[in-house]
Every structure is written in C-alpha cells, then in structure tokens.
Amino acid sequence: MKFHFFHLMPYPDLPDDFRDRYHGVWVDLPASELFDPVVGHHAYNDYLDELEFADQAGFDGICVNEHHQNAYGLMPSPNLMVAALARRTSRAKLIVMGDSVALYNPPTRVAEETAMLDVLSGGRLVAGFPVGTPMDTTYCYGETPATLRDKYREGVELVLRAWQEPAPFAFNGRFTQLRYVNIWPRPLQKPHPPVWIPGGGSVETWDWCAQHNFLYAYLSYFGYLRGQKVMEGFWEAVARRGLEPNPYRAGFLQFVAVADSDAEAERLYARHALYFYNRCLHLYAGFANPPGYTSEATIRQGMEGQIKLAAERNKELQDLTWSQILERGYVVAGSPDSVVQQLTEMERTMRVGHLMTLLHFGDMPSETVMYNTSRFARDVMPRLRPLWDEWDDNWWPRDTLALSEQAQPAPLGGDRSAGDRSSPPRTPSPPEERREKIPPGARAARRRTRVQV
Amino acid sequence: MLTENALCLSGGRNQVVYRAGTGPALVYLHGLYGVSGDAPFIEALARCYAVTAPLAPGFAELAELDDLHDIHDLALRYDDLLDALELEQAVLVGHSFGAMIAAEIAAHTPGRISRLVLLSPLGLWSDAYPVADLWGVPPAELASLLYTDPAAAPAVGPITDVEAAVARVRGMTAVARFLWPIPDRGLSRRLRRVRAQTLVIHGEQDRFVPVQYAHDFVALMPSASAHILPGAGHMLPTEALESSLTAVDSFLSAKPVRTEVHV
Numbered sequence: 001m002k003f004h005f006f007h008l009m010p011y012p013d014l015p016d017d018f019r020d021r022y023h024g025v026w027v028d029l030p031a032s033e034l035f036d037p038v039v040g041h042h043a044y045n046d047y048l049d050e051l052e053f054a055d056q057a058g059f060d061g062i063c064v065n066e067h068h069q070n071a072y073g074l075m076p077s078p079n080l081m082v083a084a085l086a087r088r089t090s091r092a093k094l095i096v097m098g099d100s101v102a103l104y105n106p107p108t109r110v111a112e113e114t115a116m117l118d119v120l121s122g123g124r125l126v127a128g129f130p131v132g133t134p135m136d137t138t139y140c141y142g143e144t145p146a147t148l149r150d151k152y153r154e155g156v157e158l159v160l161r162a163w164q165e166p167a168p169f170a171f172n173g174r175f176t177q178l179r180y181v182n183i184w185p186r187p188l189q190k191p192h193p194p195v196w197i198p199g200g201g202s203v204e205t206w207d208w209c210a211q212h213n214f215l216y217a218y219l220s221y222f223g224y225l226r227g228q229k230v231m232e233g234f235w236e237a238v239a240r241r242g243l244e245p246n247p248y249r250a251g252f253l254q255f256v257a258v259a260d261s262d263a264e265a266e267r268l269y270a271r272h273a274l275y276f277y278n279r280c281l282h283l284y285a286g287f288a289n290p291p292g293y294t295s296e297a298t299i300r301q302g303m304e305g306q307i308k309l310a311a312e313r314n315k316e317l318q319d320l321t322w323s324q325i326l327e328r329g330y331v332v333a334g335s336p337d338s339v340v341q342q343l344t345e346m347e348r349t350m351r352v353g354h355l356m357t358l359l360h361f362g363d364m365p366s367e368t369v370m371y372n373t374s375r376f377a378r379d380v381m382p383r384l385r386p387l388w389d390e391w392d393d394n395w396w397p398r399d400t401l402a403l404s405e406q407a408q409p410a411p412l413g414g415d416r417s418a419g420d421r422s423s424p425p426r427t428p429s430p431p432e433e434r435r436e437k438i439p440p441g442a443r444a445a446r447r448r449t450r451v452q453v
Numbered sequence: 454m455l456t457e458n459a460l461c462l463s464g465g466r467n468q469v470v471y472r473a474g475t476g477p478a479l480v481y482l483h484g485l486y487g488v489s490g491d492a493p494f495i496e497a498l499a500r501c502y503a504v505t506a507p508l509a510p511g512f513a514e515l516a517e518l519d520d521l522h523d524i525h526d527l528a529l530r531y532d533d534l535l536d537a538l539e540l541e542q543a544v545l546v547g548h549s550f551g552a553m554i555a556a557e558i559a560a561h562t563p564g565r566i567s568r569l570v571l572l573s574p575l576g577l578w579s580d581a582y583p584v585a586d587l588w589g590v591p592p593a594e595l596a597s598l599l600y601t602d603p604a605a606a607p608a609v610g611p612i613t614d615v616e617a618a619v620a621r622v623r624g625m626t627a628v629a630r631f632l633w634p635i636p637d638r639g640l641s642r643r644l645r646r647v648r649a650q651t652l653v654i655h656g657e658q659d660r661f662v663p664v665q666y667a668h669d670f671v672a673l674m675p676s677a678s679a680h681i682l683p684g685a686g687h688m689l690p691t692e693a694l695e696s697s698l699t700a701v702d703s704f705l706s707a708k709p710v711r712t713e714v715h716v
Contacts, residue, residue, distance in 0.1 A: 291625035
C-alpha cells in the first residue's frame with residue numbers, strides 16, 4: 001500500500017476563548033481580528049518544511065487542499081503550495097486534493113495550472129477535483145447549490161478534454177463557453193495525471209468515480225469506524241459496475257499519532273488534537289447545509305455530509321476528551337505496535353490502497369510533527385507496506401521522470417549559497433558561442449556531473 | 454378545499470396547480486413553503502375569487518429546473534402557464550419568493566397582467582438594508598427570522614420524517630435556485646416595464662426583507678402603492694392573514710385608476 005502525508009495548514013494561533021467569541025471558524029470569521037500575517041508567514045514556512053520532510057522520510061505522496069475564508073486551512077490556492085514544493089522535493093508525488101473546479105472561471109485555468117505543475121515537477125502530479133465544502137463553494141464563492149454539481153462535472157469534463165484533445169476545440173457548455181480551448185503547456189503524464197476525487201460520502205460520487213475510473217478518497221475526521229459505512233457504499237458501486245475491487249481505487253484520510261507508549265502519545269499529541277476538534281472544526285450550523293448541496297438520494301440514504309455532521313456535533317466536539325477521540329477512532333494513536341494493529345484492522349474492513357495520514361494536528365509545533373512523521377515512516381510504514389501487493393496501482397503517476405532525468409534547482413549564485421542575500425550574485429562569464437542548439441536538460445545534466453565531482 | 458390538477462404546458466412539461474373558489478380569476482404564487490405553506494390564505498382568497506395556485510417549478514420535482522437556466526426562463530414558463538390556463542389577462546398575487554416571480558412576470562409580459570399584489574416581495578437589494586441570509590441561519594432559528602412571534606409560527610424548523618425533509622429541501626432548493634447568493638436578478642432594471650396597477654403589502658417588522666424594500670418597489674414601478682402592516686413580519690399569509698386579505702380585497706375591488714403609462 002501507499003502512504004501520503006496530508007497537510008491541512010490550519011491557523012495555529014486561535015485564542016483559548018475562540019469558541020465563545022465566534023460562531024464558527026469558516027466564512028465570516030473576521031480575519032482583521034484574528035489573522036496575524038507574521039504568524040501566517042511562519043506557519044506557511046513551517047508547513048512547507050514539514051511536507052518536504054515527509055518527502056525525505058519516504059512518504060509516497062504529499063497532499064495539500066483548497067479552502068476559503070477560514071482558519072481551518074490556509075490554502076485558498078493549493079497549486080501555489082505545490083509550486084513551492086515542486087522545486088524542493090524530488091521523490092514524493094504531489095497530490096493536490098484538490099482544485100475545486102466549479103470555482104475557477106473558466107475551468108481551463110485548472111487544466112493550465114495542473115499542466116504547469118506536472119511539467120515543473122517532472123510528472124509527479126496527482127490532480128484531485130473536489131466539489132468543495134458547502135462553505136467554500138456556496139457561501140464563500142456564491143455558487144448556487146442546485147447547480148454546483150452540474151457545473152463541477154461540466155468543468156471536470158472540460159479539464160479532461162483540455163489536457164488531451166489533439167487540436168484546439170470549441171466548448172459550448174451550460175456554465176462555460178469558449179471558442180478556442182488550446183492549453184499551453186500540456187501535462188507531462190499521458191494521457192493525463194491521475195484524477196482523484198475527494199468525497200464526503202455522497203451517493204452519486206461513488207457511481208461517478210466508478211464510471212470514470214477515478215480514485216475515490218473519503219476524507220473523514222471521524223475515523224475509520226464511521227468511514228466504513230461510506231467505503232462499503234463505494235465498494236458496492238464498484239461491484240455494481242462489475243469492476244475489480246482493487247484497493248488502489250480508494251483512499252482514506254486518518255489522523256495518526258505515533259509514540260513509545262499510549263501515555264507518551266497523550267503527552268505529545270492530545271492538546272493539539274483537541275485544538276483541531278475544538279477550534280478548527282468549530283463549524284456554524286447555519287453554513288452547513290445549503291439547500292440543493294446534498295442530493296435527495298443522499299438524504300434518503302441517510303448519508304450525512306462531513307460538514308453537516310461536524311456542525312451538528314458542535315457541542316459534542318467542544319467537550320471532547322482525548323480518550324473519546326481514541327475510543328471513536330478519530331485519531332489512531334499509540335505505540336508502533338498498537339498503531340500497526342489498528343491500521344491493519346482498518347485496512348481489513350475498508351480496503352484502501354492509499355492511506356492519507358494527518359500527522360500534523362491543529363497547532364502542533366514543527367518538531368513534534370517531524371517526530372511523528374519520522375516515527376510513522378520508520379516504525380509503521382514498512383510493516384504495512386506489503387499489504388495489497390498483489391494488486392497493480394493504476395491510479396498513480398507512471399510517466400514520472402527518473403531522478404537522474406529530473407532538473408535540479410541550481411545552487412544559489414555568488415555568496416548567496418552561504419546565506420548572504422545582501423549582495424547580488426556574481427556575474428557569470430559570457431556563454432561561449434555555439435553553432436548547435438543546447439538540448440533541453442543539458443545544463444541540468446552538466447550541473448549534476450559537477451555536483452558528483 | 455384545494456383540488457390538485459395536472460396541466461400540460463407547451464413541449465409536454467407538467468405543471469401542478471391547485472384550485473379553489475369561484476368568482477373573478479386570480480392566480481396566486483406561493484412563498485417559501487409551497488402551496489401547502491400558504492393554504493389557509495389561499496382558501497380565504499377562494500371565498501371571493503376563483504384561485505389557481507401553481508406549484509413553483511422544482512417543488513414537485515427538481516428535474517423541472519433543468520431547462521430553467523435563469524430568471525427569464527422562469528418568467529417565460531409562467532407565460533406558458535397562463536396560456537395553458539387560457540387566461541389572456543390575469544390578476545397576480547404573490548408572496549415572498551412568489552411575489553418576486555409575480556413582479557418578474559409582470560415586467561417580462563406587461564400586457565398580460567391586469568392587477569398585481571406583492572406581499573413582502575423579494576427581488577431587490579440594497580447594501581444599506583440587506584435582505585437577511587435565509588440560508589445562513591441554523592434551521593432552529595428560521596422561525597424568528599420569518600415571524601414576529603416565532604412561538605406562533607407553524608413548524609419551519611428541523612423535521613424528522615425523511616420524506617417530509619426531502620420535500621422541504623426540494624422546495625428550498627428551488628427557491629435558492631433563483632435567490633442564491635443575493636436575491637437580485639436585475640428586477641430593478643425591469644420594474645419600470647410593469648403596467649399593472651400594483652399593491653405592495655409589507656410587514657413593518659419583517660426581519661428577512663426589511664420594509665424599506667416595499668418603498669423601493671413603489672418607487673421603481675409606474676403605478677404602485679404600499680400598504681404597510683404594523684407589527685407584522687415576513688409571513689403575512691400566515692401571521693397577518695385577515696389584514697392582508699382585507700388589503701387585497703379593497704385593492705382588487707376598487708375601480709381601475711387610469712394611469713399614464715410611460716412609453
């Protein structure tokens with residue numbers, strides 16, 4: 001199986017009386033009162049460090065996502081984060097979880113930016129396309145709930161065509177009309193980067209993913225005990241289409257906390273988990289359920305959306321304790337043995353080939369994140385790795401350039417490499433005159449040779 | 454007693470209408486909670502009028518919204534409905550969301566509407582006194598937004614029966630289809646086209662659509678007047694049934710006033 005490091009990038013400095021002073025963390029939380037850009041500066045840089053650390057530690061993928069107008073996740077643009085990561089990582093696949101296609105006008109913007117990222121990263125991109133939460137899409141971006149899903153699906157269709165069509169084409173959609181679609185650049189991966197669909201448990205999404213062969217990822221904060229019901233629904237949809245129950249069709253998000261013992265896990269992680277559940281998930285019920293966002297079939301099925309669930313449990317989340325968090329499986333915590341045992345049990349029931357781990361919780365400091373990340377990679381990952389070996393992962397980048405073929409960022413010029421940014425870089429000597437064109441990548445190859453010497 | 458009929462509009466589309474009473478014809482466009490939400494008021498109107506109350510598209514089935522991409526499609530659908538009802542000219546009475554549609558119909562097809570009554574109409578916007586966000590409050594707080602006396606309100610809050618809940622969401626989905634995120638689809642640019650004599654009835658204590666909007670409607674229409682009901686909130690057909698009815702009656706039974714139509 002594969003392991004990914006997922007970062008939510010929450011705002012880490014919400015006050016202790018946050019819940020009493022504000023009705024929710026999303027949509028109308030006043031940034032002028034609570035957002036300190038210097039705190040934000042350090043948070044972004046810490047978070048990028050942590051994602052880069054996960055690349056070094058051996059995670060298969062590093063994940064970012066998109067949310068708007070909130071202190072729960074500071075990434076209105078996940079693509080900007082991946083652009084920063086593309087230059088500083090080289091092994092991990094870059095999983096955008098993802099671009100909310102209906103919010104881009106026109107959606108070819110998504111085709112363009114993902115193609116840029118795929119080319120820049122040497123074919124390491126996984127393109128996730130969520131519908132987006134009710135808060136992000138309907139309240140922050142003003143999308144009409146009744147048409148949101150139609151607009152989203154039309155947008156995904158446009159992106160897929162924009163990546164692949166051999167010639168410029170016209171697109172006469174209901175929501176987007178373009179006379180000329182002809183994006184530059186095109187993705188490196190052919191026919192296109194893998195498409196992953198993050199879902200919150202809506203019935204139509206299961207069938208849609210199965211039909212289009214998209215990976216379905218259930219992003220839950222309420223643990224695998226609750227996630228089972230959703231994944232059962234997905235596997236039934238796969239079976240209805242007569243498709244193989246390949247575990248790599250599916251992903252699941254899970255908080256994990258690794259330490260030497262249960263007591264140590266509580267000491268290291270408990271208060272940060274509580275920060276997440278008490279503050280980051282403090283959702284106002286008024287913004288949880290816009291009419292038309294959830295389909296009639298989903299309501300009849302009794303599938304509660306993630307957001308609605310969190311909003312309804314607001315009071316319960318306020319009084320949540322660490323032991324309740326563990327009992328309910330919101331966080332898988334403990335010694336490596338205990339974590340391996342819990343995740344094995346989860347895998348047995350849910351069959352997810354892609355485990356997205358949340359190893360940063362709420363306001364956790366970087367050193368703790370890196371400790372957790374390192375312990376997971378060293379003590380847990382290898383023991384679960386062989387699971388599902390008998391299946392091929394067809395939802396994973398295949399055309400990624402080998403490390404030796406990838407361009408490497410040039411060292412900083414002049415004395416800048418020594419950390420002195422006050423003086424300009426030295427002027428290089430003028431290039432020699434050449435008759436032949438320098439092939440792409442030649443400079444990077446020379447640089448590699450030099451580095452090896 | 455309302456009787457349900459199915460009409461067939463051009464192109465084979467279905468339309469559910471409810472009928473009651475005898476007398477001069479009157480078409481009633483319901484508010485946020487469908488025909489059933491306004492049933493007592495419709496039955497009261499039926500004492501003097503032959504009332505036809507169509508169910509707004511989407512309330513019976515969301516697929517009805519598929520070919521209604523914007524407010525103009527919606528207004529034309531009602532034009533088709535008046536064809537199906539064989540009404541060359543119609544008296545239109547609407548409440549809330551229904552009043553917005555009524556105003557749109559009168560602006561789109563001005564020759565077809567003879568009298569217009571708008572009860573707490575939506576459709577305009579002012580930054581100075583914004584329409585409250587109906588879908589930005591938890592269900593439990595809806596009643597206090599819509600009614601002056603929430604205790605006297607029929608249940609608009611959470612419901613437990615699955616099919617009833619699905620029907621409620623379906624109706625609200627249809628309403629939100631034309632009101633989200635701001636209930637302004639350009640009516641202010643079209644109201645000058647309305648030729649019908651118009652009465653705007655508004656609750657002075659309306660916390661959802663502030664009473665100033667009644668005056669805005671009057672100012673934008675060639676031949677309109679406002680009747681403000683002191684102490685009333687948004688849900689006039691329910692919480693101010695008798696006083697609304699009296700205002701409607703005296704307006705509709707008055708002789709038409711000749712007004713200059715702006716060309």
